[in-house]
Amino acid sequence: MAKKKDRQASSGIAEASPAEIHEAAYFARKCGLTRDEALRMIREAHASPVLKPAGSEKRKH
Numbered sequence: 001m002a003k004k005k006d007r008q009a010s011s012g013i014a015e016a017s018p019a020e021i022h023e024a025a026y027f028a029r030k031c032g033l034t035r036d037e038a039l040r041m042i043r044e045a046h047a048s049p050v051l052k053p054a055g056s057e058k059r060k061h
Contacts, residue, residue, distance in 0.1 A: 016024070016039060024039035031038065 020039060020042065021035070024035050024042055027033070027042065028035045028038035033041075
């Protein structure tokens with residue numbers, strides 16, 4: 001006979017703060033995603049480097 005699992009399977013996402021969970025839940029409802037998918041997307045967006053638009057730089061004369 002198989003053994004029962006002692007704990008629930010983790011979603012593969014590290015511990016999230018209450019603010020991240022709240023933001024992910026809101027984003028998931030608005031976009032029709034699961035909370036884990038929304039949290040993953042939010043974390044990927046925060047991890048990506050910020051790129052400046054080419055036209056925003058001032059030219060030196």
